[in-house]
Amino acid sequence: MTHDAQVQKPTQKLIAETAGLSVGTVSRALAGDPKIADATRRLVGQIAAELGYAPDRAAQRLRTGKTQVINLILPPHDEIFGFGTSLIRGITRGLEDSNYHLVVMPDFGPDVTRDDPGEVITRIVKNRLADGILFSRTEPNDARVRFLTETGFPFVSHGRTEGKHTHAFVDYDNTNFAYKSAVRMIQKGARKLSILLPPPTLTFRQHLLQGITNAVREYNVELEVFNGATLDNSADQIEAAIRHRFAAPDRPDGLVLPGEVSGLATLAALQDIGLTPQKDVQLVVKQTTGLFDLVRPRVDCIFEDLPEAGLQMARLLLRRLRGEAPETLHYVQPISSANLQ
Amino acid sequence: MTHDAQVQKPTQKLIAETAGLSVGTVSRALAGDPKIADATRRLVGQIAAELGYAPDRAAQRLRTGKTQVINLILPPHDEIFGFGTSLIRGITRGLEDSNYHLVVMPDFGPDVTRDDPGEVITRIVKNRLADGILFSRTEPNDARVRFLTETGFPFVSHGRTEGKHTHAFVDYDNTNFAYKSAVRMIQKGARKLSILLPPPTLTFRQHLLQGITNAVREYNVELEVFNGATLDNSADQIEAAIRHRFAAPDRPDGLVLPGEVSGLATLAALQDIGLTPQKDVQLVVKQTTGLFDLVRPRVDCIFEDLPEAGLQMARLLLRRLRGEAPETLHYVQPISSANLQ
DNA sequence: CTTGATTATTAAAACGTTTTAAAATACCCC
DNA sequence: GGGGTATTTTAAAACGTTTTAATAATCAAG
Numbered sequence: 001m002t003h004d005a006q007v008q009k010p011t012q013k014l015i016a017e018t019a020g021l022s023v024g025t026v027s028r029a030l031a032g033d034p035k036i037a038d039a040t041r042r043l044v045g046q047i048a049a050e051l052g053y054a055p056d057r058a059a060q061r062l063r064t065g066k067t068q069v070i071n072l073i074l075p076p077h078d079e080i081f082g083f084g085t086s087l088i089r090g091i092t093r094g095l096e097d098s099n100y101h102l103v104v105m106p107d108f109g110p111d112v113t114r115d116d117p118g119e120v121i122t123r124i125v126k127n128r129l130a131d132g133i134l135f136s137r138t139e140p141n142d143a144r145v146r147f148l149t150e151t152g153f154p155f156v157s158h159g160r161t162e163g164k165h166t167h168a169f170v171d172y173d174n175t176n177f178a179y180k181s182a183v184r185m186i187q188k189g190a191r192k193l194s195i196l197l198p199p200p201t202l203t204f205r206q207h208l209l210q211g212i213t214n215a216v217r218e219y220n221v222e223l224e225v226f227n228g229a230t231l232d233n234s235a236d237q238i239e240a241a242i243r244h245r246f247a248a249p250d251r252p253d254g255l256v257l258p259g260e261v262s263g264l265a266t267l268a269a270l271q272d273i274g275l276t277p278q279k280d281v282q283l284v285v286k287q288t289t290g291l292f293d294l295v296r297p298r299v300d301c302i303f304e305d306l307p308e309a310g311l312q313m314a315r316l317l318l319r320r321l322r323g324e325a326p327e328t329l330h331y332v333q334p335i336s337s338a339n340l341q
Numbered sequence: 342m343t344h345d346a347q348v349q350k351p352t353q354k355l356i357a358e359t360a361g362l363s364v365g366t367v368s369r370a371l372a373g374d375p376k377i378a379d380a381t382r383r384l385v386g387q388i389a390a391e392l393g394y395a396p397d398r399a400a401q402r403l404r405t406g407k408t409q410v411i412n413l414i415l416p417p418h419d420e421i422f423g424f425g426t427s428l429i430r431g432i433t434r435g436l437e438d439s440n441y442h443l444v445v446m447p448d449f450g451p452d453v454t455r456d457d458p459g460e461v462i463t464r465i466v467k468n469r470l471a472d473g474i475l476f477s478r479t480e481p482n483d484a485r486v487r488f489l490t491e492t493g494f495p496f497v498s499h500g501r502t503e504g505k506h507t508h509a510f511v512d513y514d515n516t517n518f519a520y521k522s523a524v525r526m527i528q529k530g531a532r533k534l535s536i537l538l539p540p541p542t543l544t545f546r547q548h549l550l551q552g553i554t555n556a557v558r559e560y561n562v563e564l565e566v567f568n569g570a571t572l573d574n575s576a577d578q579i580e581a582a583i584r585h586r587f588a589a590p591d592r593p594d595g596l597v598l599p600g601e602v603s604g605l606a607t608l609a610a611l612q613d614i615g616l617t618p619q620k621d622v623q624l625v626v627k628q629t630t631g632l633f634d635l636v637r638p639r640v641d642c643i644f645e646d647l648p649e650a651g652l653q654m655a656r657l658l659l660r661r662l663r664g665e666a667p668e669t670l671h672y673v674q675p676i677s678s679a680n681l682q
Numbered sequence: 683c684t685t686g687a688t689t690a691t692t693a694a695a696a697c698g699t700t701t702t703a704a705a706a707t708a709c710c711c712c
Numbered sequence: 713g714g715g716g717t718a719t720t721t722t723a724a725a726a727c728g729t730t731t732t733a734a735t736a737a738t739c740a741a742g
Contacts (some may be wrong), residue, residue, distance in 0.1 A: 009698095011691050011698060013698075013700090016722085021722090022721065022722045023699085023723095024426070024701080024721075024722060024723075024724090025721055025722070026566075027699065028700090028701090031700085035721090036721085037720060037721090038719070040721085052467070054464075054467075055472070055699075056697085056698050056699070057410070058402035058403040058697080058698075058699090059398075059697070059698035060401050060698080060699055060700080061399035061699090061727095062397070062400050062697090062698080062699075062726095062727045062728065062729085063401040063659050063698080063699045063726075063727055064699080064700070065727080068690085074430070074433070085426040086614075087443060088415075088426070089415070091443060092415070092446070092447040093447070093449075096449065097658050098411045101446050102441050102444060102447075103442045103443060103445075104429060104433060104444075104733075105442075107432070111369045123395075126393070126395075128350075129373055129398070161342045169643075170701060187670070233687085239635070244652055247700085261635075264632065264635035264636065265635055267637065268635045268636070268637055271637050272637075290576055292606070293437035294576055294580070294602075294606055294609045294723090295605065295609070295636075296608065296613075313711040341429070352726095352727095352728060352729090353729070354728075363692045363693070364692090364728085364729085364730095365691075365693075365730080365731080366690085366691055368728095368729065368730060368731085369730090369731090376690070377690070378689085378690060378691090381690085396728085396729075397727085397728050397729070399727080399729090400730090401699090401728080401730080402697095402698055403696095403697045403698065403699085403729075404696075404728080404729045404730050404731085405697085405729080406697080430689090481686080486707065501725090549703070550683060572723075659691075
């Protein structure tokens with residue numbers, strides 16, 4: 001009895017007792033309910049502060065059914081440099097002064113997104129593991145988008161789907177990226193362009209294709225889609241494919257590389273077969289880090305700001321969770337700070 | 342009444358009703374309590390499966406006080422390529438079939454870890470936001486380690502502290518990394534070695550220093566710690582500093598670079614001032630991605646497996662949470678798969 | 683059969699909130 | 713002052729678990 005009073009966790013009950021009020025009143029006061037008298041609200045607020053009260057998340061969650069959790073699905077696909085982290089940094093920044101927590105759920109499921117949204121998302125929705133979901137790498141007819149839209153579960157995708165966009169998304173303007181890249185190369189003398197693309201399943205393949213096609217038509221030059229590898233292939237595979245194609249006599253003289261790994265792999269491949277980048281072959285690389293500012297020889301590059309994308313995703317999701325309609329929650333990132341020389 | 346039966350969330354109560362048992366029994370049965378008859382245990386298990394029952398995390402958490410959450414603290418420091426993600430991938434893999442969830446908490450706090458463990462960690466412990474914590478970039482006398490050890494809060498650090506290791510950690514064998522790198526360069530003819538180090542506050546600076554010192558003494562060559570920049574500086578700063586030092590007449594002829602950014606920056610700097618890497622200056626770079634396999638000219642490099650580190654951190658933390666003593670939970674990652682030529 | 687010990691089940695409390703419905707208090711107007 | 717309304721507070725239930733203490737069922741042994 002004369003022991004140190006075991007420092008008990010500050011709870012609404014404790015506040016209520018020291019203030020001589022009921023728990024219900026305390027709860028309302030803390031919530032800023034206008035039905036509570038100003039005086040009591042202030043009193044409660046003060047005591048709460050003194051006691052260092054913080055609401056118990058579990059209790060809130062149990063009572064309200066709201067988890068205060070946002071899930072980020074990490075694709076099983078091998079990591080592009082820092083893709084995940086950059087996005088994560090942005091997301092956490094966007095969530096900073098909400099009190100949502102970001103839970104990272106890897107999707108170790110079967111490789112391709114087929115007709116079903118995958119075990120992870122199904123489980124999240126079914127067991128209400130989160131209030132909202134974030135994911136990337138969308139397909140034109142994305143199973144996850146369909147499923148979540150049907151069930152009315154809040155989410156924001158990184159990447160668009162086809163058709164009427166009835167869901168919230170953040171995307172990069174890949175069409176314009178490809179267009180600007182192509183124009184750049186043409187201005188430097190390229191007449192036969194090529195582009196390395198993501199796998200056919202992913203939506204942004206279409207966007208890239210659209211962009212480069214526009215440029216090619218406008219300037220009346222040749223286009224050859226590079227089909228020895230995709231952006232998802234390993235560096236080794238890309239390197240080999242590039243080497244093979246560009247050693248042939250009718251090689252393109254301009255190549256768009258929408259990723260850092262493919263950029264480096266291509267540089268290595270070209271040098272290995274004795275071609276000089278930016279001379280024999282024009283290159284434009286999309287970078288999401290500062291990597292290519294350090295690479296020699298210098299190549300043209302355009303920057304995609306992933307932290308910013310993450311931030312926007314978080315913001316849109318928060319608005320969605322506040323009840324805004326998904327149709328209004330779109331953000332296409334403009335291509336900024338091109339790094340062309 | 343004739344509406345579709347609103348599909349109600351499967352709960353222990355529901356199981357109890359359909360089985361004609363009490364909730365308590367169901368709870369025990371699901372927990373595998375031996376006091377429950379085999380027959381009932383099987384029955385309950387079966388019904389649960391049919392109903393697709395999954396325990397409500399909030400309720401469990403409220404009742405038991407266990408959050409089933411592990412927090413990863415993201416340092417405010419600018420991201421090394423993929424550092425966070427690689428670690429995160431590993432961690433999630435390690436947590437895969439536990440039912441802990443990984444929550445990412447960025448530490449936007451003041452730059453340096455001073456005498457207090459920081460707002461984030463304090464809050465996590467005080468409000469029991471998680472059952473365990475993971476963080477990186479330890480200092481010899483780390484405030485977080487001290488605080489968490491004192492309060493008995495389970496954690497695993499990436500990086501060691503000084504003295505008797507009474508806490509759980511995972512670390513990379515930086516001493517050996519520096520030693521092997523140095524020996525390599527000496528074998529290739531270098532006689533005046535240098536090394537780029539992390540800021541003095543971080544423990545692994547000592548390890549690197551120890552390693553290179555050992556080599557230098559053993560082979561009786563010269564050592565000059567590079568002090569124009571640290572590993573934490575921006576690529577630009579490192580590049581400038583390298584350029585400055587290596588343009589001077591008495592420059593070192595071997596340089597250890599414990600990071601990808603510094604590796605690239607150095608390559609760029611040397612080339613810019615007309616020096617040939619691996620000829621005028623020997624380099625060994627530590628890489629955590631496959632990056633340097635693609636960089637030309639090729640340089641020697643040694644690989645640090647971050648996903649593996651993350652996996653180990655998760656495993657150790659799980660063991661800690663199961664009650665094992667922290668003194669026994671250590672893992673120093675050996676340097677593996679050197680990529681020397 | 684009883685008794686006493688095992689074994690198996692249950693009722694009820696508790697975790698910390700939010701919220702519904704009811705009760706208490708204050709206020710106003712005639 | 714009395715009656716009604718508006719304002720403020722409260723008691724109690726509920727969310728879905730786990731667990732303590734008590735009860736019911738089974739069984740061995742005398």
